[in-house]
Amino acid sequence: MAPILSVAGLGKTYDNGFVALNDVSLDIEEGEILALLGPNGAGKTTLISAICGIAVPTKGTVTVGGHDIRDDYRAARALIGLVPQETFLEPFETVWNTVSFSRGLFGKRRDDAVMERVLRLLSLWDKKDSKVIELSGGMKRRVLIAKALSHEPRVLFLDEPTAGVDVELRREMWEAMRKLKADGVTIILTTHYIEEAEAMADRIAVISRGDILLVEETGALVKRMGRKELKIELAEPIDEIPPDLSHHALDLVDGGTALLYTYDRQAERTGIVRLLTGVQASGLRVSDVETTQSSLEEIFVDLIAEDGA
Amino acid sequence: MNLMAVAAIYRFEMARTLRTVWGSIVSPVISTSLYFVVFGAAIGSRIEEVEGVEYGAFIVPGLIMLTVLMQSVSNASFGIYFPKFVGTIYELLSAPVSFLEVTAGYVLAAATKSLVIGLIILGTAFFFVDLRIEHPVAMLAFLVLTCISFSLLGFILGIWAKNFEQLQLVPLLLITPLVFLGGSFYSISMLPPFWQTVTFFNPVVYLISGFRWSFFGEADVAIGLSLIAIVAFTAICLAVIWWIFRTGWRLRK
Ligand SMILES: Nc1ncnc2c1ncn2[C@@H]1O[C@H](COP(=O)(O)OP(=O)(O)OP(=O)(O)O)[C@@H](O)[C@H]1O
Ligand SMILES: [Mg+2]
Secondary structure (H helix, E strand, C coil), X not given: CCCCEEEEEEEEXXXXXXXXXXXXXXXXXXXXXXXXXXXXXXXXXXXXXXXXXXXXXXXXXXXXXXXXXXXXXXHHHHCEEEECCCCCCCCCCEXXXXXXXXXXXXCCCCCHHHHHHHHHHCCCHHHCCCEHHHCCHHHHHHHHHHHHHXXXXXXXXXXXXXXXXXXXXXXXXXXHHHHHHHCCCEEEEEECCHHHHHHHCCEEEEEECCEEEEEEEHHHHHHHHCEEEEEEEECCCCCCCCHHHHHHCEEEEHHHCXXXXXXXXXXXXXXXXXXXXXXXXXXXXXXXXXXXXXXXXXXXXXXXXXXXX | CCHHHHHHHHHHHHHHHHHCHHHHHHHHHHHHHHHHHHHHHHHCCCCCEECCEEHHHHCHHHHHHHHHHHHHHHHHHHHHHHHHHHCCHHHHHXXXXXXXXXXHHXXXXXXXXXXXXXXXXXXXXXXXXXXXXXXXXXXXHHHHHHHHXXXXXXXXXXHHCCCHHHHHHHHHHHHHHHHHCCCCCXXXXXXXXXXXXXXXXXXXXXXXXXXHHHHHXXXXXXXXXXXXXXXXXXXXXXXXXXXXXXXXXXXXX
């Protein structure tokens, strides 16, 4: 089957000479969810902008559903729904008007049934007559998504849809994405949350400094990326790690008030239980324990270093 | 042609206008009434007639043009500047629409508003002066063409402007002098020969002259010339907008 979205040799140099996209090639299959991961400034938004017509590519070609985005822009763009990273909305319009404007702009006839389905999918139905300015930040994000869905696109770009969104709402959005996927909509999603990519994406693409470093099945990649840290905070600072804990590969951090343990959460044995037992046996008084996922940025540093080696 | 998109933009813009309908209409009516009082009554008592027309009536076409030009430019420039300012322009750029459709939506909405205001001022004028309109159809045609062509100019201005200051300053610095020096309140023939020559480089002269002809059957320049000038002006604006959308100037990154 021909890919629904095909990017070949795409480059973007901004007017100030900055090369935001170097040479990006990427094929996306119909109906899949692809997560685009990359540190701040990697070029995620630029890539989406170049595909959707907001930035003019410097080189390369893009086709959507077989239509070239330059020569056949009407057919290509009609297939695309775009949710931008920032909440760009007309403040004084009602939700209903804002969303139905989008539908009209994409050349679709008014259809109240579609509008209702989209607004209900995003839990905005009871807000349909509210002005945008009266909505909370999370609701505004959903209005943006509703606008993008109003014209029933085949390909949906979501640029950090869950940034600054609370946990419950994020789950709701994931649920909405799953429903769309079930309807056959292809989704390209950027995010900084590895759990999100893990939960949603069929494949993950990693982009850094304007180049795609890898595109991989989610399961395989998460295994490589899933490093976690366990921080054991001590009631009293210590000068050095007690000898009976030295075989645990610990670091003494925060001026001797905490022990840091790094492990691979996908591994058969994480070693956490043995470590905690050992800490208890050593007589150290523990005030708190916390685990953190190594941040995506850190992972990228590793990935890029690995890439360069 | 994506006519649904033109309609969507038009409706959206008209909704914005209707939200502020009182401010949009009351203020031009008040300021025009003041012009009638000051120019018509005060100055008109000294200048009795211009080209056989009572002075109070003589200035009506110029006054309507003054407001309509200013309104067209500022409505259309604001209409397209606002999406740039709040960022919603992303949607116009990513939609399956051509430059003609986007332009038509915004410009027709801006032109509608200024046309309505122009007609209201015309209605107001009947309260102050004895007015006759010799060629009503031509009068309407001139008014509509003017609304459209200067909304096109405003549209270009809105795309060009990088901040609110530029957005407001340019109409003030460019349009006001052109209108005042365009024969709104006097006949070109009243000027010294040198200034008469200079005046013929002012596009607004042709508009006001043609518009006044449709009222009184008298014109400073031939009516055909007025028509050619306004059509040429419209064509130039359209060509500029076509170029803007083709290159993405000030719109696309
Ligand atoms: N209009 C512009 N002119 C010049 N440089 C730009 C412009 N827009 C973006 N850039 C630069 O291009 C690079 C890529 O930006 P982009 O917004 O695509 O990053 P991103 O991957 O989306 O980052 P984030 O995760 O922060 O959203 C950045 O270094 C940015 O500074
Ligand atoms: Mg971004």
